[in-house]
Amino acid sequence: MRAWVYRTKGKPADVLRLEDDYPKPEPAQGQLLVSLRAVSTNPVFFKTMGMAPMRYMQRVPCVPEGDFSGVVAGGSLDGTDLKLGDEVFGIVPAQITMKNGKGALAEYLVCDKDLVVKKPANVSFEEASTFPLTTFTAYWALVRTGKLEKGKAQRVFINGGSGGVGAYAVQLAKAYGAFVATTCSPPSRELVSSLGADDVHDYKESDLATQLSSKYSGEPFDIFFDTVGHDTSLYYKSPTYLKPSGIYVDVAGPHIDGSIGSLLRASVDFANRLLRPKMLGGVPRKYTFGMMTTDRKELEEMAALIGEGKLRPIVDSVFAFEDALKAYERQMSNRAKGKVVVKVSQ
Ligand SMILES: NC(=O)c1ccc[n+]([C@@H]2O[C@H](COP(=O)([O-])OP(=O)(O)OC[C@H]3O[C@@H](n4cnc5c(N)ncnc54)[C@H](OP(=O)(O)O)[C@@H]3O)[C@@H](O)[C@H]2O)c1
Structure with a gap:
């Protein structure tokens, strides 16, 4: 698959590269495989990319980012209300990405099935990716x-x-x-x-x-x-x-x-x-x-509030997958109004 990957620490422009033949992740028990449509960026990822010593604090090679929306493409569907092809949104917490190097800025992602819910119909993929973190x-x-x-x-x-x-x-x-x-x-x-x-x-x-x-x-x-x-x-x-x-x-x-x-x-x-x-x-x-925590009940409440229009997406800008470095430039400006989104075209 195509994925943005870093292998040494530094600024995104210096160390993050688009790779065309990166291994597609395999879902383990309790995980879903999602074919991604949009990813929103969060400051924690450019901060850890630039600061955390490699090997000790984070796994490299690493695909950054955790907020995503996409379509269910496989994995453990038992015990969920999801089926193949469902439109979903969710999160891979930064602590997990730092441990396993498997983040969202790629064509596919594996994630805990409890941290994925159906995307409310009143928001687009780009908008849905802005909510979780x-x-x-x-x-x-x-x-x-x-x-x-x-x-x-x-x-x-x-x-x-x-x-x-x-x-x-x-x-x-x-x-x-x-x-x-x-x-x-x-x-x-x-x-x-x-x-x-x-x-x-x-x-x-x-x-x-x-x-x-x-x-x-x-x-x-x-x-x-x-x-x-x-x-x-x-x-x-x-x-x-x-x-x-x-x-x-x-x-x-x-x-x-x-x-x-x-x-x-x-x-x-x-x-x-x-x-x-x-x-x-x-x-x-x-x-x-402190650090944010994730919780299934809160994710469901989040989806309900979005569906009711009480929580609306605030999108600062949307960048093409190939332009992810421009998305980081905008995110790092400290001037974004709402969220910066990268569209993952398939
Ligand atoms: N601990 C955690 O679990 C956790 C989770 C998420 C984020 N964070 C941290 O929280 C911080 C904010 O994240 P974010 O995603 O919201 O960042 P962000 O979207 O990049 O923040 C940019 C916004 O900050 C505003 N801003 C800049 N300086 C300001 C000031 N002095 N007073 C008021 N507003 C100001 C800007 O508004 P104007 O252009 O109008 O000035 C702009 O809209 C980051 O440090 C991030 O790492 C921590």
């Missing part, structure tokens, strides 16, 4: 960790409402009935408002923590979901806009530019957030950093 991340942050519940009218702040994760998190929080405030730059405001955000802050206009303190100290948030990282003051100043019982959930982490200095600063900052007790000057708000 971002929405699982939003579920992990808001529902599992932040304890967002339907009908409780909680108050949620999402930093980065126009990004891949943020655009889906805004919609999920609204589908759960929360008040949602978020950030973006002026060109993204219309998009973010159209997702249902109740309040939108321009983070470029003035210091964001100051904007939030002056507006929300009287009506603080239950959950602060940070999909951007970078601005460490947002956590340190959070007591002025996050309830004492509230939680700061971070999926982006501190900014590390590869230098020893930035690594040291990030380590000290992390230790302060996680370990420093209140009596020694620590911030009196709970902080959590």
Whole structure:
């Protein structure tokens, strides 16, 4: 099959190559074989491609990416409601791809049959591929960790409402009935408002923590979901806009530019957030950093919300399979509005 493959670490443009005769994967027990139609890119893959030492932390050769849509082409169909030819979408978690090197940027993929569901008819293959990782991340942050519940009218702040994760998190929080405030730059405001955000802050206009303190100290948030990282003051100043019982959930982490200095600063900052007790000057708000998890029930709920139109796809751009390197360029720009998609033509 044709597949994008890397064998050494580096930037996608330097190490990712399109191979024409890469071995087609064989499904093991409990796995499905999917003939792929579309794949959406996620920052975790260009980050691991560039950073993780080969051999120790990831398997090479490696086909990157995990979010996909396609058609069932074989494998263990027993115990599923699927048959050959069904149109599906799903995910191979990054931890699995790093272990076995079998990701989604290829013509075929094998995956756990529990992480594949039928594609709702109201979305295209390209659109369907945009949901899994971002929405699982939003579920992990808001529902599992932040304890967002339907009908409780909680108050949620999402930093980065126009990004891949943020655009889906805004919609999920609204589908759960929360008040949602978020950030973006002026060109993204219309998009973010159209997702249902109740309040939108321009983070470029003035210091964001100051904007939030002056507006929300009287009506603080239950959950602060940070999909951007970078601005460490947002956590340190959070007591002025996050309830004492509230939680700061971070999926982006501190900014590390590869230098020893930035690594040291990030380590000290992390230790302060996680370990420093209140009596020694620590911030009196709970902080959590973590990785998204996958779950069959959440995938089914995701598909139902898509079918009902409560979760809609936000597609920044679609690239041809041969142009996957351009897709990475766009993904790495930090300016994508919603998701970057690669169309796998068969
Ligand atoms: N821990 C996990 O399990 C997990 C899972 C998924 C993703 N992540 C991480 O989460 C982060 C976000 O991923 P993503 O896919 O959402 O990235 P993305 O789509 O590349 O984010 C781009 C968006 O970020 C916005 N942005 C950039 N700087 C901003 C700022 N200072 N304030 C507010 N918005 C800003 C841009 O909006 P404007 O152009 O409007 O500024 C753009 O829409 C990445 O670091 C990724 O690795 C972690």
